[in-house]
Amino acid sequence: MNFTLRQITYFLAVARLGNFGRAAEAVHVSQPGLSSQIAQLEARLGGALFERGAGAAPVRLTALGERLLPVAQELMDTAKRLDALARAGRSPLSGRLRLAIIPTVAPYLIPHLVPTLRDRHPALDLELHEVVTDELVSGVLSHRFDAGIMALPVGEAGIEAEPVLRDAFLIALSGNDTTFLSGPARPESIEAERLLLLADGHCLRDQALEVCGMRSPRRKLNLEAASMATLMRMVASGMGMTLIPRLALADENRDGRLRIVPFAEREPSRDLAVVWRRNAEAGADARALAEVVRDLAPVLGVEPLSRPAPDGPTDAPARRRISAARS
Incomplete structure (x- = not known):
């Protein structure tokens, strides 16, 4: 048969x-x-x-x-x-690797990651998937994906994570928006009714709400976008303001349509990590991948995070980091 x-x-x-x-x-x-x-x-x-x-x-x-x-x-x-x-029986990153990446990272990381992997690890058979956080985590746990790149925290006991990049947030407005005549700005100064968000399913939505202290269900935020590109076009047309990760800045503001305002000291940020299923054979691949991603920090314009010491996580520079719920 x-x-x-x-x-x-x-x-x-x-x-x-x-x-x-x-x-x-x-x-x-x-x-x-x-x-x-x-x-x-x-x-x-x-x-x-x-x-x-x-x-x-x-x-x-x-x-x-x-x-x-x-x-x-x-x-x-x-x-x-x-x-x-x-x-x-093989060296890391020399066979098939099914890698999932969240949508607010994939478009900005992949153009740099893929050529670097081809150059350093020509025997790697890379299979890429762009999925939201919940699907990424469930896919890693169910063996659908070997590894993933997502924003911390993970929140699942069966997942290992190695932080690789710290991605700071900035405020994005239209070119003629005079809300912030000069920076830096404070998160609490963002008006709820003008904050534009990604739709449910994107962890960046929850991260933006947490940064701005907008967890109250009484706040009505009804303008949402399905992608970062759509969100930035909404902002550029004067519909409101949003938070943009520094990772996305070069691509989403290549034409200079947005006015970018930094946050005050201890700027909010998200930590990105390579994740994999605990005790999985793909762990060696994931750790090798983490080193490659970390090395891309200068070209991505973000901060690399040191590999955690064996006895615990590395104490990174003081920043106002967020711990948004997974979505």
């Missing part, structure tokens, strides 16, 4: 999510492609694996699907153990 690990992966994704469309998104394939592979698996097994519901109703496992589920999971666990054995 012939079947592939790809088919088993797709089967497990549909079984977990109960929806062919969401499963296709989760494994980064088109829905027709996923459905075709499932159909081939069903043909080889001699029966349907899922009961297709009408409309948006979730699909359910058939009796055959229920019998296949534990076997399929065991097959995937075995494949992961084989992959771990292969990793153990």
